[in-house]
Amino acid sequence: MQEIDYGKTGMRIRQVRKAKGWSQDELSKKCGISMSFLGHIERGTRIMSLDTFARICGALGVGADELLWGIAHPSDSLREMWNPSEERSADSYSIYIKIMQSVAEIMNEA
Secondary structure, three states: OOOOOHHHHHHHHHHHHHHOOOOHHHHHHHHOOOHHHHHHHHHOOOOOOHHHHHHHHHHHOOOHHHHHHOOOOOOHHHHHHHOOOOOOOHHHHHHHHHHHHHHHHHHHHO
């Protein structure tokens, strides 16, 4: 099983943020995290929660595959899953987060 390289993930987050012309402050506000924490995420020195990761993906408008593995064009269904629309209820988003946390726990056990 492939392990997550948090340094590379952070580098990809930084690249997408800069491509959009956003400062760390802008992205951190969109995600509801401190600018300092975002800096740590981008350097790979701190590990973010799945909820934070989902918010970063949504704010940047990119799929998880792109940030985690560098895959430029994830499937439409995966992109939709990581970019929850406002039309979806809070309940469905909560269920989604629980599912992703369960997947992460299973991956960590392997």
